[in-house]
Amino acid sequence: MAKVQIDPQPFICTTPTVLVGAMVDGKPNFMAVAWCGVVNSTPPMVSVAIRPARYTLKGIRETMEFSVNVPSTGLAKEADYCGIVSGAKVDKVSVCKFKIFYGNLKNAPLIEQCPVNLACKVERILELDSHQLIIGRVEETHITEACLTDGKPDIRKxxxxxxxxxxxxxxxxxxxxxxxxxxxxxxxxEKRSGLSGQTFRLNQAEGQQ
Ligand SMILES: Cc1cc2nc3c(=O)[nH]c(=O)nc-3n(C[C@H](O)[C@H](O)[C@H](O)COP(=O)(O)O)c2cc1C
Incomplete structure (x- = not known):
């Protein structure tokens, strides 16, 4: 298969789009983040890569708390808006008509309209080059009730x-x-090892990330 080499870039094709929230200068602010990932399961941790100039980063560094809000496709316009204007200039919460709620972390504003909300405490900050990698410990996970099926988050909802x-x-x-x-x-x-389906099921836990 013919290949073409392009400039080295972190091109993993797709990522989520999330709205990272923080209290900045005493008010909630949100920025769009595509460079977001899961980095640890026990305790649960996520990472967000943020450029030093972002207004949201100021709040994260000052309070050492932040939120990760997963918008649904119906919020595409608002999510994009939060990625093209800075909270240093406009009140994005008011423009997007976000309803804000808080869990126990009072510096991690959560967006009611987003079906998934994580409230995080900063665990570590890794100062890379263009970006700072914020690693957050997830203290609370909120899910919109209507997005559950049999009590579990349903990606289709x-x-x-x-x-x-x-x-x-x-x-x-x-x-x-x-x-x-x-x-x-x-x-x-099964083909390679000759393991039966039953034996395979017992070994399945090895497949965890
Ligand atoms: C879809 C999308 C994804 C983005 N991902 C990131 C990101 O991962 N890291 C980052 O620093 N900026 C990212 N940005 C840019 C910021 O969201 C943008 O600069 C925003 O205006 C910063 O807001 P603030 O100044 O209020 O913090 C993204 C923008 C868009 C539209």
Whole structure:
């Protein structure tokens, strides 16, 4: 298969689009972040990569708390707006008509309209080059009740907003399932190792991230 080498870049094609919130100069502010990831399960931690010039970063560094709000596709316009204007100049909460609520972390403003909200305490800050990597310990996870099925978060109801980095960058909706994780590969495991389905199920925990 012919390949073409392009400039080295962190092109992993898609990432989530989240709204990172902080209290800045005494008021809640949100910025769009595409460079967001999960970095630890116990205790639960996420990371967000933020350029030093962002107004939101000032609040995160001052209070050492922040939030990660997952917008659904219906909030694409508001999420984009939070990524093109700075809270240093406008009150994004008022323009976007966000309803704000708080859990126990009073410096981690949460957006009611977003189906998933994480309230985080800063665990570590890694000063890279263009970005600072904020690693946050997730203290609280809130989910809109209507986005649960049998008490568990349902991605089809959450409808996360996917960011595709390819130029021109664009937002996408969650697509169709192509198979169950930790199961679709089972056929190859069995073929290679001769393990029965039963034995494979016992070993499945090894597949955790
Ligand atoms: C979809 C999208 C994703 C973005 N991702 C990031 C990001 O990961 N890190 C970052 O520093 N800026 C990112 N930005 C830019 C900031 O959201 C933007 O500069 C914003 O206006 C900063 O707001 P603030 O000054 O109120 O903090 C993104 C913008 C968009 C539209």
């Amino acid at each position: 959450i409808k996360p907003l996917i960011f595709a980095a390819a130029a021109p960058a664009e937002y996408f909706a969650f697509g169709k399932s192509v198979g169950k994780s930790y199961l679709i590969g089972k056929e190859l495991v």
